[in-house]
Amino acid sequence: MPELPEVETVRRGLAPAMEGQRIALAEVRRPDLRWPFPERMAERLTGARVDRLRRRSKYILADLDTGESLLIHLGMSGRMTVSGLAAPYVPGQFHHQHPMPEKHDHVVFDMEGGARVTFNDPRRFGAMDLMPTATADSHPLLAALGPEPLGNEFSADLLALKLAGRKGPIKALLLDQKLVAGLGNIYVCEALHRAHIHPERAGGKIARAELDVLATEIRLVLQEAIEAGGSSLRDYRQADGELGYFQHSFRVYDRETQPCPTPGCTGTIARIVQSGRSSYYCSRCQR
DNA sequence: CTCTACTCCTGTTGGC
């Protein structure tokens, strides 16, 4: 579910509750998500201070004062939400108010400041791991990731270099996290529509001028989505529980049979399946 | 190396 804009929105929402604060109590309510949790995860987290929350691709990294970093991935349906951040003082009451734990609340952090951070993930495609902060970049899940699309390394030049000779459809190639990290099904569809590139085009056959537009539109759509707090279709929520609202700005995603929003275009949005996933596009203005 | 199909899991939706 969550692509780069959703993960960045969650990171920003968690920061006020977590950064600079110790995890007073970490509760791990099941042994695994997609993979088993690391050994003694709850003990290694309890008492640790979160020095910094950062993001790499669709991963959140919490750098701890213990010398370790907590790696978090939300998978398809993962949520991290904060409660009790601005809890009012209640005389005679020690604990802040938090909602009752719900189904699929797998990991809970009670922060020393009183906030509670809850990781909820019905499908359990999410993941958590702990590793030394110094070697975090070489973690198996991070080592092969391509550049951040909003960073300086990403450019049309980079796209041209990596797409040269590739015969696979551009849609599938942009979903490959080794090419560029952080895009998912929604934002690939949206960026290709904005760049007027057909999702079935071979990656290596896209003209340099088109790649200029594509690189620009990838950055723009991600930035706009971050500003909107991400896209909420089903599970995704911001850290405060609110919906994102970029879904109202989709031009093609989940808009099959609707008119193409490109000015002057009379096309209709179509849906096809590529490598098992839905692609939405306009066959009239995407070539 | 490149590419596709399959897999993990739960929940929701749409057709009959």
Place this chain on the structure above:
DNA sequence: TGCCAACAGGAGTAGA
């Protein structure tokens, strides 16, 4: 109302 298939924002892995 019930049943069942299709589908969902990810991504590692096996195999062609």
